[in-house]
Amino acid sequence: xxxxxxxxxxxxxxxxxxxxxxxxxxxxxxxxxxxxxxxxxxxxxxxxxxxxxxxxxxxxxxxxxxxxxxxxxxxxxxxxxxxxxxxxxxxxxxxxxxxxxxxxxxxxxxxxxxxxxxxxxxxxxxxxxxxxxxxxxxxxxxxxxxxxxxxxxxxxxxxxxxxxxxxxxxxxxxxxxxxxxxxxxxxxxxxxxxxxxxxxxxxxxxxxxxxxxxxxxxxxxxxxxxxxxxxxxxxxxxxxxxxxxxxxxxxxxxxxxxxxxxxxxxxxxxxxxxxxxxxxxxxxxxxxxxxxxxxxxxxxxxxxxxxxxxxxxxxxxxxxxxx
Amino acid sequence: xxxxxxxxxxxxxxxxxxxxxxxxxxxxxxxxxxxxxxxxxxxxxxxxxxxxxxxxxxxxxxxxxxxxxxxxxxxxxxxxxxxxxxxxxxxxxxxxxxxxxxxxxxxxxxxxxxxxxxxxxxxxxxxxxxxxxxxxxxxxxxxxxxxxxxxxxxxxxxxxxxxxxxxxxxxxxxxxxxxxxxxxxxxxxxxxxxxxxxxxxxxxxxxxxxxxxxxxxxxxxxxxxxxxxxxxxxxxxxxxxxxxxxxxxxxx
Numbered sequence: 001x002x003x004x005x006x007x008x009x010x011x012x013x014x015x016x017x018x019x020x021x022x023x024x025x026x027x028x029x030x031x032x033x034x035x036x037x038x039x040x041x042x043x044x045x046x047x048x049x050x051x052x053x054x055x056x057x058x059x060x061x062x063x064x065x066x067x068x069x070x071x072x073x074x075x076x077x078x079x080x081x082x083x084x085x086x087x088x089x090x091x092x093x094x095x096x097x098x099x100x101x102x103x104x105x106x107x108x109x110x111x112x113x114x115x116x117x118x119x120x121x122x123x124x125x126x127x128x129x130x131x132x133x134x135x136x137x138x139x140x141x142x143x144x145x146x147x148x149x150x151x152x153x154x155x156x157x158x159x160x161x162x163x164x165x166x167x168x169x170x171x172x173x174x175x176x177x178x179x180x181x182x183x184x185x186x187x188x189x190x191x192x193x194x195x196x197x198x199x200x201x202x203x204x205x206x207x208x209x210x211x212x213x214x215x216x217x218x219x220x221x222x223x224x225x226x227x228x229x230x231x232x233x234x235x236x237x238x239x240x241x242x243x244x245x246x247x248x249x250x251x252x253x254x255x256x257x258x259x260x261x262x263x264x265x266x267x268x269x270x271x272x273x274x275x276x277x278x279x280x281x282x283x284x285x286x287x288x289x290x291x292x293x294x295x296x297x298x299x300x301x302x303x304x305x306x307x308x309x310x311x312x313x314x315x316x317x318x319x320x321x322x323x
Numbered sequence: 324x325x326x327x328x329x330x331x332x333x334x335x336x337x338x339x340x341x342x343x344x345x346x347x348x349x350x351x352x353x354x355x356x357x358x359x360x361x362x363x364x365x366x367x368x369x370x371x372x373x374x375x376x377x378x379x380x381x382x383x384x385x386x387x388x389x390x391x392x393x394x395x396x397x398x399x400x401x402x403x404x405x406x407x408x409x410x411x412x413x414x415x416x417x418x419x420x421x422x423x424x425x426x427x428x429x430x431x432x433x434x435x436x437x438x439x440x441x442x443x444x445x446x447x448x449x450x451x452x453x454x455x456x457x458x459x460x461x462x463x464x465x466x467x468x469x470x471x472x473x474x475x476x477x478x479x480x481x482x483x484x485x486x487x488x489x490x491x492x493x494x495x496x497x498x499x500x501x502x503x504x505x506x507x508x509x510x511x512x513x514x515x516x517x518x519x520x521x522x523x524x525x526x527x528x529x530x531x532x533x534x535x536x537x538x539x540x541x542x543x544x545x546x547x548x549x550x551x552x553x554x555x556x557x558x559x560x561x562x563x564x565x566x567x568x569x570x571x572x573x574x575x
Binding site for chain 2: 022059062063089093099100109114166
């Protein structure tokens with residue numbers, strides 16, 4: 001199976017025919033993709049889609065059942081040490097060592113990446129200052145909040161100046177300040193040429209940060225492209241959002257309108273999916289007048305990444321439809 | 324190239340060992356099963372018996388080394404699986420071999436450090452001068468690595484509960500105490516007892532300690548050293564092999 005290359009020339013990650021079985025369960029099903037150097041690549045999917053398993057395969061934590069992985073040009077199976085040398089990893093829910101201080105956690109990681117003492121101390125001080133942890137560096141991490149631990153976790157992944165950074169749900173469950181700090185860091189790192197592989201549930205985060213995203217479902221890739229291209233290609237995920245003054249007794253009427261592909265009710269509003277939002281808006285207005293419903297509000301909406309995601313992941317038996 | 328990689332992995336192993344020392348040396352299971360437990364066992368045996376202390380000393384040294392060295396390494400893998408730190412460690416360039424070597428080294432240093440201290444205190448209190456100090460030194464170092472590797476081997480059991488691992492560890496350790504000539508010189512054992520004793524690494528630790536401290540043992544000193552070295556290599560190789568198999572399963 002061929003690798004689906006990014007338009008840029010050099011790839012940080014190349015995956016071909018990757019498969020992972022846990023007994024009879026196929027968690028990752030023959031996926032192939034490439035991430036170009038300097039890209040922020042989002043890996044999206046519902047729970048159990050195989051996102052974290054894929055990341056664990058790419059970081060060498062799990063061994064694939066089949067398929068090839070090349071990280072920074074190195075075969076991960078044949079030469080794992082060289083492949084991991086320029087990679088930083090923030091695993092999902094992985095903690096720093098709770099019985100060590102922030103400082104000792106950073107020193108440990110620096111040593112595991114083969115950094116000289118002076119360099120790792122300088123870099124640790126820089127990172128602790130950036131993350132606002134300098135005055136807490138001697139405290140054991142078990143005494144710190146989740147947000148501060150996540151900052152330490154990121155510092156541990158960045159101590160050796162990686163060229164490729166894997167982040168698994170980095171902002172999940174964090175306060176606004178920590179979330180903003182981490183998002184700003186991702187952009188800063190990317191500006192300096194670091195490739196970022198971001199596994200996330202957060203569609204807004206993915207749409208805002210990522211150059212390209214892959215949407216995975218049941219261990220397969222349903223689509224790969226830039227968020228804008230995915231939104232444009234899924235024109236049927238455009239919608240009309242309408243709220244009536246009076247209750248609509250028969251919502252099936254909306255489904256029966258021409259060019260409407262689906263209807264969803266959300267917080268007292270109806271969302272009508274269509275590839276012709278202008279026409280559908282006129283028909284809805286006409287329906288409201290005929291039935292005496294009254295219009296409280298009506299808006300046309302371009303497709304959001306979330307809508308594309310819902311469309312793709314709801315579709316049953318989606319194939320490996322790399323684009 | 325190969326030497327550079329070896330050096331890199333050796334440094335990684337030392338980093339892992341230092342981490343283990345900071346985190347695990349003072350953990351309650353290590354203190355209870357590594358220090359408190361063998362001391363109680365020894366006192367229970369020694370009190371009320373008319374056995375001269377110099378005769379008991381080699382057995383005490385063997386048992387102390389055995390419990391201390393095998394207490395840290397079995398705790399690390401399940402503890403780190405539970406606390407979700409193992410995944411990060413495995414995703415670094417440190418190989419599984421380096422991680423296991425670091426765990427074994429940390430366990431061995433724990434055993435060597437405390438055993439040497441206890442030995443020094445005992446020797447000073449009893450006024451005994453070891454007949455062959457070098458043999459005692461080799462015995463302590465070799466046995467500490469051997470027992471730490473045994474602990475690491477037990478840590479490959481598919482559980483992330485440190486309590487379960489300590490339970491299995493004691494199921495193995497306690498019978499070995501009674502068949503390895505800790506409390507009774509090998510020469511005083513029946514023939515079947517000596518046959519069983521020959522299969523235990525602790526036998527050679529105690530016998531070598533008798534050589535070093537008192538000047539004579541049951542087996543020739545070279546044989547005991549060879550047997551201990553063989554057990555050490557066997558446990559280390561098997562521990563690395565099984566950790567390579569079990570670590571991905573722990574993280575799956």
